[in-house]
Every structure is written in C-alpha cells, then in structure tokens.
Amino acid sequence: MARWKQIMLVQLAATVMLVTACSSNSNEGNNGGSSTDETGKFDPPITVTAIRDQPSSMAFKEGEDFENNNYTKAYLEELGVKVKYNWIVPEDQFEAKLNIAISSGDLPDVFRVNASQLKQLVDAGMLADLTDVYEKYGSELTKKSIEMGQLAKASATFDGKLMALPPDEDYDGRLSFLWVRTDWLNKLNLQPPKTFQELENVMRAFKTQDPDGNGKADTYGIALTKDLYGNGVGVSSGVFSAFHAYPGIWIEGADGKLVNGSIQPEVKAALAKLQEWYKEGLIDREFGVKDSNKVGEDFTAGKVGVNFGALWNSLWPLQDSVTNNAQADWGVWPLVSADGQPAKNSVNIEFDRFTVANKKMKNPEALIQLFNLDNEKLFSGNADATKFHSEVVGDKTYEHFFERVVMDAGSNPVGGNFGHYKKVTAALDANDPAGLNPEQKGYYDKIVSFNGGDRAGWGTLRVFGHDSSYKVIEEMYKDKTQSLEISKFYGAPTKTMVEKKATLEKMQLETFTKIILGASLDTFDKFVEDWKSLGGDQMTTEVNDWYATNK
Amino acid sequence: MRAQLDSRKVFQTANYTFLIGISLLCILPFIHVLAISLSSKTAAAAGSVLFWPVGFTFKSYDYVLSKPAFVDALLITLKRVGLGTLINMFLTILIAYPLAKEVRDFKYRTAYAWYFVLTILFSGGLIPTYMIVNKTYLMDTIWALIIPGAVPVFNVILLLNFFRGLPRELEEASFVDGAGHWTVLWRILVPLSAPALATIVLFTIVGHWNSWFDGLIFMNRPENYPLQSYLQTVIIQQDLLRVASQSLDSLAEVSERTSKAAQIFMGALPILLVYPFLQKYFIKGIVLGSVKE
Numbered sequence: 001m002a003r004w005k006q007i008m009l010v011q012l013a014a015t016v017m018l019v020t021a022c023s024s025n026s027n028e029g030n031n032g033g034s035s036t037d038e039t040g041k042f043d044p045p046i047t048v049t050a051i052r053d054q055p056s057s058m059a060f061k062e063g064e065d066f067e068n069n070n071y072t073k074a075y076l077e078e079l080g081v082k083v084k085y086n087w088i089v090p091e092d093q094f095e096a097k098l099n100i101a102i103s104s105g106d107l108p109d110v111f112r113v114n115a116s117q118l119k120q121l122v123d124a125g126m127l128a129d130l131t132d133v134y135e136k137y138g139s140e141l142t143k144k145s146i147e148m149g150q151l152a153k154a155s156a157t158f159d160g161k162l163m164a165l166p167p168d169e170d171y172d173g174r175l176s177f178l179w180v181r182t183d184w185l186n187k188l189n190l191q192p193p194k195t196f197q198e199l200e201n202v203m204r205a206f207k208t209q210d211p212d213g214n215g216k217a218d219t220y221g222i223a224l225t226k227d228l229y230g231n232g233v234g235v236s237s238g239v240f241s242a243f244h245a246y247p248g249i250w251i252e253g254a255d256g257k258l259v260n261g262s263i264q265p266e267v268k269a270a271l272a273k274l275q276e277w278y279k280e281g282l283i284d285r286e287f288g289v290k291d292s293n294k295v296g297e298d299f300t301a302g303k304v305g306v307n308f309g310a311l312w313n314s315l316w317p318l319q320d321s322v323t324n325n326a327q328a329d330w331g332v333w334p335l336v337s338a339d340g341q342p343a344k345n346s347v348n349i350e351f352d353r354f355t356v357a358n359k360k361m362k363n364p365e366a367l368i369q370l371f372n373l374d375n376e377k378l379f380s381g382n383a384d385a386t387k388f389h390s391e392v393v394g395d396k397t398y399e400h401f402f403e404r405v406v407m408d409a410g411s412n413p414v415g416g417n418f419g420h421y422k423k424v425t426a427a428l429d430a431n432d433p434a435g436l437n438p439e440q441k442g443y444y445d446k447i448v449s450f451n452g453g454d455r456a457g458w459g460t461l462r463v464f465g466h467d468s469s470y471k472v473i474e475e476m477y478k479d480k481t482q483s484l485e486i487s488k489f490y491g492a493p494t495k496t497m498v499e500k501k502a503t504l505e506k507m508q509l510e511t512f513t514k515i516i517l518g519a520s521l522d523t524f525d526k527f528v529e530d531w532k533s534l535g536g537d538q539m540t541t542e543v544n545d546w547y548a549t550n551k
Numbered sequence: 552m553r554a555q556l557d558s559r560k561v562f563q564t565a566n567y568t569f570l571i572g573i574s575l576l577c578i579l580p581f582i583h584v585l586a587i588s589l590s591s592k593t594a595a596a597a598g599s600v601l602f603w604p605v606g607f608t609f610k611s612y613d614y615v616l617s618k619p620a621f622v623d624a625l626l627i628t629l630k631r632v633g634l635g636t637l638i639n640m641f642l643t644i645l646i647a648y649p650l651a652k653e654v655r656d657f658k659y660r661t662a663y664a665w666y667f668v669l670t671i672l673f674s675g676g677l678i679p680t681y682m683i684v685n686k687t688y689l690m691d692t693i694w695a696l697i698i699p700g701a702v703p704v705f706n707v708i709l710l711l712n713f714f715r716g717l718p719r720e721l722e723e724a725s726f727v728d729g730a731g732h733w734t735v736l737w738r739i740l741v742p743l744s745a746p747a748l749a750t751i752v753l754f755t756i757v758g759h760w761n762s763w764f765d766g767l768i769f770m771n772r773p774e775n776y777p778l779q780s781y782l783q784t785v786i787i788q789q790d791l792l793r794v795a796s797q798s799l800d801s802l803a804e805v806s807e808r809t810s811k812a813a814q815i816f817m818g819a820l821p822i823l824l825v826y827p828f829l830q831k832y833f834i835k836g837i838v839l840g841s842v843k844e
Contacts, residue, residue: 019635056784085692087771090784100768254759293808297598320596 040137040369042080048366049084050106050405051101053094058402061393069403070387074377079369083405109361110370110392112408113164114352115155119492121356122158128357128364131162132144137368141375145410152411153489154550155351157161164354165371165409171347171484172311172417176237177469181305182331183209192331196242199306203282206305215265221282223295223307228512231407233317235273237346238308243339243484246346247508249487258488258547260540261346262508263528271524274438274516288513300324308335311469314462322458323450332462332469334476334483344485347478351490363374371406379414385437392438418477421463421470428466491550494542500535507531527533581819588612588812595808611813621773621814624781628691628760631777635697635759636752641707643751648736650707651714667704676770682771695769695779696762703758706751713747714740753829760822783817786811 052066060069066085073080086108089097095114101107102117113121128362138146146153149169156166180192180202188209193199205211211219222523223234229248240247246261253259261267277283284290296317298304302325309314314330322328337343355371357364377388378401389397412419424438424447427433433444443464452456462468466539475485493501511527582602587595591606599605615621646667675683680699689695717740725735740746766780773784789834 029765088773089767090773092784093767097768100678100681104685106682106685201570294598296594300593301599317596320593324593326596 007423015121028341036538041078042363042366043078045080045081045082046108046363046366047084048361048363048405048411049086051086051098051111052088052407053091053107053112054088054090055402057086057399059396059398061398062390066403071374071403071405074373075370075405079373081366106412107358110367111358112353113490114357115350115354116498118156118164118354118356119394121165121317121364126359127163128361128366129159129161130165130357130360130364131161131240132316134162135364137365137372137374137432139375141379141413142368142410145375145379145413146413148413151349152181154426155490155492156354164356165367167353168407168411168416169349169351170411170416171349171486172470173232173474173486174347174349175311175473176235176308176335176343177311177313177472178238178333178335179307179318179330180333181206181211182329183327184305185331187211187213192333193336196336196343199336202307203277204280207282209306212302219282219303219305221277221280221304221311223298223304224287225292225295226513227288227291231292232310233307233313234267234287234290234295235308235310236270237436238335239274240344241268241335241346242266243267243273244337244341244344245270245486247512248505249485250344250347250489251485252488256276258540260531260536263531263536267525268521271512271515272521275518275521277452278516279518283516290499296320302328311473312463314469315459318462319456319459323455325506326455328386329458331467332464332472334472340484341504344483347486348486349487349490354368355406355409367406371409374406375402375410375413379412383437385439390438390442392442397442412466417464418470418473421468424464425466429495445536477489488547489543491546494539494546496535496542502537503540504534504536507534562632581816584812584816588809588816590809592809595812611809612817614810615813615817619780620773620781621817624776624778625817627775628778631693632756632759633694634693635700636755638697638701639703639706639755639759640748641751642702643710644736644741644748646702647707647710647714648732648740651711667702667707670702671704681768684766691771691775692771696759699765700758705754709751710744710747713744717743749829753826756825756829757822769812778818782814785814 060066066072066088067083072083073084075247086106087097087101094112095371098111098113099118102121107126118127121189134143134146143167146166149166152166152169153162156162156164178193178199182192184190184206185192185202188205188211190202190205191198206219207229208217210217224236225231225234227242228236237247243266245264245266247267249261250258251261251264274283278287284304287295290298294524295304299307299317302321307330309320311332314332320328322330335343335345355367357367361367368410374546377383378385383389387400389401392398420443423436427436427440427444428447431440436444443460446457446460447465448457450461464470472523480486507527507530511523515521515523579602583600586602586604588611589604589607589609590600591608594600594605637756647658650660650664650667652660674680682700684695686689689698696789721739722735723742725739730738761779763777763783764781766775766777767783770776770780773781776784
C-alpha cells in the first residue's frame with residue numbers, strides 16, 4: 001500500500017507538472033509594488049511564502065513558533081520581509097507533501113527540493129533564475145559559502161544559469177570508519193588493527209577468545225546490517241574499500257570513461273572475503289534480517305566489537321553500549337587495506353537539497369537577502385549566537401538555527417563540524433572554553449563531564465575530542481587523493497536512473513547478500529551481465545555524456 | 552465408528568493447534584511492544600526484552616502522557632472519531648433507505664445505485680482530491696478528515712442489503728397505519744437493523760481511528776495531526792546519512808525505544824477496548840434480529 005502510494009506520488013508529480021505549468025495560478029503573498037531602498041530593505045514590507053520540515057529534536061521557546069522568532073523578527077526589521085509558512089511537516093513527510101504540492105501547483109515563493117524535483121521544475125520552467133540576483137545581492141559570506149562547494153554549485157547550474165542555492169559540499173557524513181572495542185583489545189593483548197590481516201586476527205580473537213569474559217561463546221567478529229552499505233551503521237564498505245572496490249559510485253576506468261563501481265572485478269574479491277567470514281561465523285548468522293537498530297542492540301549487549309560505520313556512531317548506537325557497561329570503550333581508526341595500496345573511502349556525493357525561488361515570485365532577490373541575513377547572524381563578526389544559533393535555558397536547549405528560512409544552502413563558511421572539532425580540542429588543550437560558540441561549548445562541556453566520570457559524554461568525546469572520528473578525518477583530508485574515492489558523477493539523476501536505478505540497486509543488494517550467504521561466486525558474473533542489460537549500459541552512456549560536458 | 556471418532560479428534564487437535572498458532576501470531580507482537588514499553592531504557596536498548604518486561608517501570612508512560620504532542624493528537628483523533636462516525640452513520644442510513652426500495656417504488660433506484668457504486672470502482676485520485684480540499688478551504692481543519700470520506704459506499708451497500716432482508720410486511724403495515732418514510736426509517740427499520748448498524752459503526756470507528764495518510768496530506772501543521780499520523784512520524788526510521796551535517800544531538804532520540812513502544816501501545820489500546828464490547832453486542836444483535844416468518 002505504502003509502496004503503491006509512493007509510485008503514484010512520483011507518477012503524478014511528473015504528469016501533473018504539465019498541467020500546472022500551463023494553468024495560471026495567482027500567487028498570494030507577492031507584492032509587486034514594493035522595492036528595496038539603498039539599505040536593501042523592502043518598503044512597504046513584502047510577504048514571502050515558504051514551507052518547512054520540522055526536525056524531531058526541535059523545540060520552541062515559550063511564545064515562539066515558526067512565524068514568530070528571532071529570525072522572523074530580524075527579517076521584518078532589517079529586510080522588510082514577512083515570512084509566512086504555507087505548511088509545516090515533520091522531517092520525513094516533507095518529500096511526499098512537496099510532491100503533492102508540486103503536482104497541484106500549490107507552491108510557495110521559496111522552498112527546498114531534491115535533485116529530481118529540481119530538474120523537473122527547471123525543465124517545466126517554474127523556477128526563477130537566480131544568477132543575477134546572486135551576483136548583485138549576495139553578501140561576501142553568502143558568496144563564500146556557495147563558492148566553497150564548486151561541485152555543489154555546478155549541480156545547481158543549468159545551461160550556465162544558477163537555478164537554486166546548492167547544499168553544502170560535505171563528505172564527512174558519508175565517510176566510513178573502523179570502530180573497535182578497545183577494552184576487548186586490551187584484555188586480549190591485541191594492537192589496534194593497521195592492516196586488513198590484523199583486522200581479521202582481531203575479529204577471530206573477538207569471536208573465539210571470549211572477550212567479554214562470560215565463559216560463553218556468544219560473540220561474533222564484525223557487525224553487518226541487511227542494508228550492507230546503507231544507513232551508516234554496520235556497513236560493509238570497509239571491506240570493499242580494503243579491496244579497492246567502490247560499489248554504488250561512478251569511478252573513472254582505465255580509458256578515462258566513467259564506469260559503475262558495483263560491477264568491477266574488485267567487488268568480487270571483497271564478496272569472496274565476506275562469504276569466507278560468514279562461513280567461518282565471523283558475521284552474524286542473522287545479519288540478513290537485522291537493521292541498524294537490531295545491530296545496535298548487539299553492540300549494547302556486548303556481542304560484537306568491530307564495526308565499520310559513520311563518524312557519529314559513537315553518539316548512536318555505540319553510546320548505549322558504553323552507558324550500559326562500565327568497562328566498554330570503542331576507538332576509531334581509518335579503514336585498512338588488504339594490500340600495499342592505501343584503502344580509499346568511497347564517497348557518494350549526491351546533492352539532494354536545493355533551495356529554489358518560484359518563477360512567480362516578484363522579488364527573487366529576497367531569497368538571497370534572507371540567506372545573507374542568516375549568514376550574517378550566524379557566522380559574521382557581529383553574530384549573536386544565543387539569539388540565532390542556540391540557547392540553553394535550564395535543562396532545555398533551543399536550537400534557533402532551525403528557525404532559518406533557508407536551511408540547507410551553502411557550506412558553513414567558518415568550517416562546520418570540522419571547525420567545531422578544531423575549536424573544541426584547542427579549548428580542551430588550553431583548559432579554557434572562552435571563545436567557543438554555544439554549540440561548541442555544549443560539546444566541550446560534555447567531554448569535560450566525561451573526564452569527570454559521566455559516561456553519557458562519551459559519544460561526544462569520540463566525535464569532537466582528541467581521539468575522535470574528526471581526528472581521523474583531519475588525517476584523511478591532508479591528502480584527499482590518497483584517502484577518498486569521490487564519485488565522478490554528481491549531476492541530477494538521468495532518465496534511465498529515474499526509471500531503473502532502484503531496481504538495479506535492489507538486484508545488487510539481493511545478489512551480494514546471496515553471495516555472502518554462500519551462493520557461488522559465479523553469481524556475480526551473472527549479476528554483471530544482468531546489470532548491463534537491464535539499463536546499466538544505458539545509464540553508463542548517459543553518465544559519460546554528462547561527464548564529457550562537466551569534466 | 553471408532554475410527555471416525557479418532558479422525559475427528561485428530562482433526563480437532565490439528566484445527567485447534569492451527570488456530571491457536573494464528574492467534575499467537577497476532578497477539579505476541581502486542582505483548583512484545585507492551586513489554587518493551589514497561590522496561591527500562593537500557594534493557595530495551597540491549598534487546599533483552601521479549602515477552603516480559605525487564606527492569607519494570609512506568610517511566611515511559613509518564614513521559615508520553617506529559618508530552619503535549621501525543622495528548623493533543625489523541626484528542627484530535629477522538630474528535631474525529633466522534634464527529635466522523637456520527638456523520639458517516641447518518642448519511643449511510645439516509646442513502647441506504649431509498650436505495651433499498653424496489654424499482655417500482657423508486658423509479659431511478661438503479662441509476663442512483665450505480666452513481667454511488669461508481670465511486671468505489673473509480674476514485675478521483677490523490678492530487679485532484681488534494682486540490683479540491685485545498686480550493687474549498689478545508690485544509691488544516693478537522694473537516695478535511697471527515698468530509699471527503701463522509702459517505703462510505705461499501706457500508707451503504709451492507710446496510711442496504713440488510714434493509715432488503717427485513718420483511719416487507721412490516722413496512723407495508725406501517726404505511727397502512729399512516730406512517731411516512733421518515734417514521735418508517737427511524738422507528739421501524741433502524742431499530743431492527745441493530746446488528747448491521749453495530750458492524751458498520753465498528754468499521755467506521757476503526758477506519759477513522761487507523762487512517763493516517765489523509766492527516767499527513769491535509770494538515771498544514773504537525774500540531775493538527777490526528778494520532779495515527781503523529782505515530783507514523785514517531786516510529787519511521789530516520790535517514791541517518793542526513794544527520795551528520797545537521798544537528799548531531801538528534802541522534803540521542805534514536806534509541807528512545809521504550810517511549811516509542813508506549814506510544815504505539817497507547818495508540819492501539821482504545822480500539823482494543825472498543826472491539827470486544829461491540830462484538831458482543833453484534834452477536835447478540837444477530838440473534839435478536841433474526842426473522843421469524
């Protein structure tokens with residue numbers, strides 16, 4: 001049922017687009033007569049309509065809401081812009097609701113779209129061209145934050161015209177790390193694994209030498225979820241990377257043409273290794289039905305001590321294991337390689353959040369000005385963090401930055417989470433939190449409280465502290481060519497991708513799972529054939545056409 | 552004779568085992584959710600809770616009941632079930648009555664019947680429905696959840712067939728005694744149709760209670776969501792790959808397993824309570840309503 005609804009939503013979104021593109025639809029909230037004076041303020045004030053998703057952790061101060069908060073006040077006072085939200089939904093419903101709004105032509109002035117919606121709307125001519133207003137009105141910080149991500153900007157540019165504010169170009173969240181139970185390593189007198197062979201030894205020791213000391217053989221070697229490479233917990237990408245295989249991304253072949261990483265021979269070698277591990281019992285017998293929540297339970301119950309996962313794994317799910325067990329501690333290391341070549345992290349850059357202006361919007365420059373103001377209030381010299389970033393009142397944290405209208409545009413011009421890591425570790429060294437913004441201060445406090453014995457702060461320590469995932473990232477970013485394999489394709493989904501990609505991905509996951517469970521390795525060759533004939537070849541051609549013009 | 556008895560015993564044993572197995576399949580998930588909701592957070596996070604709470608506590612219920620979002624959503628759903636059932640039942644009865652007549656009493660009966668049945672076969676589709684609700688300014692009001700589904704045609708057909716099964720003599724006698732259509736409907740047919748009405752009321756209540764998609768589509772603010780739309784947003788799995796660039800703090804919410812379980816259980820509880828009561832009435836109603844000709 002849910003699936004049927006999804007299909008219907010997508011189809012309708014595509015077809016009704018034609019109808020709405022032709023129908024005339026008066027857009028309330030536009031004020032044609034208003035213009036900006038020399039200070040950039042609209043007089044009389046204009047109303048800009050928008051839509052929003054509400055993050056689950058977001059809370060408002062007493063008396064405030066989306067249309068009445070520090071940002072909306074600043075918008076009105078400094079820009080003469082009144083923001084009105086047509087609708088607000090919880091985060092995960094945004095896409096469905098937006099598809100319906102697009103299909104029924106019920107669009108606000110500024111809104112966020114994903115890559116395929118962006119392409120549809122651009123093709124239907126429903127978006128305002130932002131090239132000129134960006135050049136003319138964009139502040140220094142705005143331009144810095146957009147220009148920092150050249151690939152992202154390229155993905156928002158169509159025929160040389162900037163049609164959207166691109167999202168940040170941030171690989172951090174997509175990287176995989178090696179997380180290992182250090183208390184188990186110490187107990188069994190093992191060193192943190194530097195090579196793939198050492199990692200295998202550690203896994204075997206964790207399985208056979210009873211690291212939790214309960215006298216039962218109830219541990220296994222490495223965590224793996226049924227999604228294999230999705231969702232950031234218990235992923236297999238560490239194994240693929242060890243064999244220099246990069247399933248799911250587009251890499252450059254020997255002839256300079258793009259090829260899909262999923263069908264390369266290196267993948268077969270990695271699958272053979274995973275199959276061997278499964279046979280040996282290093283992988284959970286039931287991994288094929290476990291999602292990240294279930295694997296998280298295994299961490300907490302102390303059943304497994306090796307995990308390939310994202311930088312935030314210490315905050316969840318590993319934090320539960322540390323809170324639950326007074327000895328537990330995990331360390332984080334970069335991926336290891338099976339041979340002399342360094343293991344590269346596979347980075348799938350999919351730009352999927354674009355902020356756009358409706359073509360019918362009378363003052364598209366207002367979008368740029370709103371974004372200017374956000375940047376000024378958050379990152380400039382006269383930023384006011386408690387008012388515009390976050391504020392702690394009693395035991396509650398109010399994250400004001402969620403109240404911005406333009407939530408997902410541009411990179412953080414002062415460095416994002418990586419910048420936080422630098423600041424927090426420097427403050428820890430100096431033992432002085434002065435100069436930290438409230439967010440950084442929050443991380444700092446948690447780490448200090450962990451050092452004081454509060455184990456709830458452990459997760460933050462392993463992300464922003466000294467021996468943390470960002471420490472590993474710092475090392476990795478020193479030489480990106482040696483540590484990252486970044487997908488060479490970052491455009492909007494091609495025609496065949498829209499039609500076939502989901503099917504091919506499903507086939508891939510099924511085949512890989514079957515092989516790990518013990519199917520013959522020749523199944524992989526059959527998969528490659530099928531992949532090519534079922535649309536993969538066509539996708540490759542389209543991707544190379546794109547590559548030829550966007551190299 | 553003996554062999555027959557044996558085979559009957561075998562059949563019954565197999566039958567009971569099978570049916571008990573099916574019942575367990577239905578009940579065990581509920582018990583599991585209940586056990587998690589009554590367990591301590593750490594036990595739930597370690598996955599050590601099966602059918603019996605570990606580290607018994609009412610904390611998650613305390614937490615959920617003090618959460619305005621849950622209570623508000625519950626109130627909206629109660630309002631929706633009350634209003635919706637009333638309107639649904641009224642319209643169902645009003646429409647079923649004329650359609651239950653013979654063609655000689657009501658000339659265009661067939662045409663009208665098809666007019667209604669057509670809406671079962673072909674629906675307007677999601678987008679047109681959305682556009683109509685939008686253009687009629689029903690968005691974001693409780694009426695957007697009630698009016699589009701105000702006439703449940705399937706229930707009309709159920710009731711219509713039940714009306715037709717009642718002895719025509721009753722109606723004819725009432726007309727002879729001077730009753731009009733209105734009196735016949737409300738004083739003769741409706742009281743006699745208790746079993747059918749009970750069934751339909753149950754369908755309607757469950758339908759209103761369980762529907763979530765319309766709430767998601769027609770409501771413009773999360774504060775106006777009915778309970779099931781709200782629950783859907785609580786239990787859906789977060790896209791974790793997005794988290795890193797946003798606020799890392801939200802990760803702490805992922806392992807709120809006990810409070811999620813408490814909300815799911817409390818969302819199912821009222822309807823679980825309604826079922827046995829109406830079912831009891833429903834069985835009694837069938838006996839009372841049987842026609843003795």
